[in-house]
Amino acid sequence: AQSVTQPDIHITVSEGASLELRCNYSYGATPYLFWYVQSPGQGLQLLLKYFSGDTLVQGIKGFEAEFKRSQSSFNLRKPSVHWSDAAEYFCAGVPDFGNEKLTFGTGTRLTIIP
């Protein structure tokens, strides 16, 4: 089945340290991939998306993600996290934008320690 997998349920990072959140996908063709962030009690905010083209995509709040076809991955990175980055992060994908439903990974909860 076509899906998106986030292997890490919970990650703890020190403030100022670098961050990488993992996302793997299983689609036959190149999918459309998204990273969303959900702060406590809030809705979902789009951080970045990959449709095609450059495999390194830049998003908001200093986040970036790299699409790696050979590894079926779309990992989210940030060079230096801030305490305000503590949230739940969801990777999502769709095989054909506009014609298929969006599938979410199980999410990764990010905790920031001083």
Add this chain to the structure above:
Amino acid sequence: SAVISQKPSRDICQRGTSLTIQCQVDSQVTMMFWYRQQPGQSLTLIATANQGSEATYESGFVIDKFPISRPNLTFSTLTVSNMSPEDSSIYLCSVEGANGYTFGSGTRLTVV
């Protein structure tokens, strides 16, 4: 990107009652999506609502429990019927745009 106004933002309801959630979009959209997010879980698609036709429900969700209306291209409602504590979740609507999917701020429902 489209802007979605979803309400209510939260509610506490008695079991056996029903709650209707509304989503208003600031532009016309073909498809609207309704999701459920159970406590500590990811998002699960309930149904897809196209204007002028019946909603398409995902496996495990039925129209009698989650009736949806889509009277025009900017508005949709989801009703959670005959509620039980197991329906306590966050419910979100979403629309598809040129740059991806936009989500409403969610309705946090607690059934007591």
